[in-house]
Amino acid sequence: MSHAADIALIDRFLEMMAAEAGASRNTLLAYQGDLIAASEVLGGRLGAAKPEELGRLSSEWADLANSTLARKSASLRRFFGFLADEGMRKDDPSSALARPAARRALPKILSRDDIDLLFAEIEIRLQRAGDLKRPLRLSALVELLYGSGLRATELVSLDVRAIVSDRPYAILRGKGGKERLVPVSDRARFSVARWVDVRPTGTSWLFPSGKSHLSRVRLFQMIKELARDAGIPPERVSPHVLRHAFATHLLEGGADLRALQTMLGHADIATTEIYTHVDSRRLVELVERAHPLVDAAARRS
Structure with missing residues (x-):
């Protein structure tokens, strides 16, 4: 050949x-x-x-x-x-072929207390600012990262019409050009609406910057600065880490893994399982609480 x-x-x-x-x-x-x-x-x-x-x-x-x-x-x-x-x-x-024992490193983890610190710092900025544009933009960005699990590129390139005040979801085009629905909470829609009221006009980007949209690099810088001011080591926080926190905290709250896969836009459920690093103790507790054989054993005892 x-x-x-x-x-x-x-x-x-x-x-x-x-x-x-x-x-x-x-x-x-x-x-x-x-x-x-x-x-x-x-x-x-x-x-x-x-x-x-x-x-x-x-x-x-x-x-x-x-x-x-x-x-x-x-x-x-x-x-x-x-x-x-x-x-x-x-x-x-x-x-x-060789089968290397490669494992993906677990993503960095933010606790719910860490998330509370980030939002508390945003609130401080909103209360202190003479010009609300920057803190309102930051509020909308973080709400969508943590509240909707958006990728950084998806977030900065959002069209201004993507988030509608009376619609609890957005339609995104993610990796591979595939469309998916993502949830948009009431507070996220409220934050976006406040930002839209003051955002620069004359462009279709939700987060405009110059002749284009906000860059991923600038988004990373803003999130690092927010973490530092909130008292969290900046190396622990990034847009990806906030997306991961969205997934982890939803799963810990009882979200279905398949639904989470859809919201995150993962083609393979295995990616979602790695991304959310479900701890074995919680899974064991779930089986002991919900499996029918456990109920049968309890009835026999």
């Missing part, structure tokens, strides 16, 4: 990922890069590679970080699975 043949197979695989799996452009580029690099290592024999040949890839990748190795191995497993499913190969050699 030639390198050109490998490229043809990779292109067919990417077409499938785009059409059937709805993979985003960045995801497709990552798959493409991993597969072409592997093909080059194997001299254009990736599509026909035998298990022992895949061992060369493991040697080639020996010095890579575990997370990178895990991604490359996952790309190849999906590729070979596609070839087998489509009848282009009679076997799937991907079992020969």
Whole structure:
């Protein structure tokens, strides 16, 4: 099999990922890069590679970080699975690929007391400010980060019509161009409405800045400054950490994991499980309280 043949197979695989799996452009580029690099290592024999040949890839990748190795191995497993499913190969050699014991680091955690400190600092700023524009903007930003679980990019690029005062949800276009509904609380809508009353006009952005919208970098800076003034180490707080707090605190309050997956815009429920780091003690208590076999055992005793 030639390198050109490998490229043809990779292109067919990417077409499938785009059409059937709805993979985003960045995801497709990552798959493409991993597969072409592997093909080059194997001299254009990736599509026909035998298990022992895949061992060369493991040697080639020996010095890579575990997370990178895990991604490359996952790309190849999906590729070979596609070839087998489509009848282009009679076997799937991907079992020969390395399986690094990579784990995602748990996200930084903010307690409810920490969140209270952030909002208390915002209230102080609102009471002290002569010009309310900046504290009102900050209030709306934090309410949407923590109250709706928005990603930083989703938040700063919101259209001014996205949050409506009489509608308890917003429709967002997130990763991969996929739309989803996110909840918008009464207090978040109130904060946004107060901000809209004073925001600069002449632009469609909810959070305008110059000729465009507020940048992610500036949002990060604002959240760090807020944390510092609230007495929380700034390195513990970011827009992503506030999104994580939204998920964690909802789950701790009894939210359904599938509903949370939808609100966060995760394609894979496993991502939600890692993101929310449910503690085992609470899950055990849930089983003991709700499982029918527990009730049966209690009746027999």
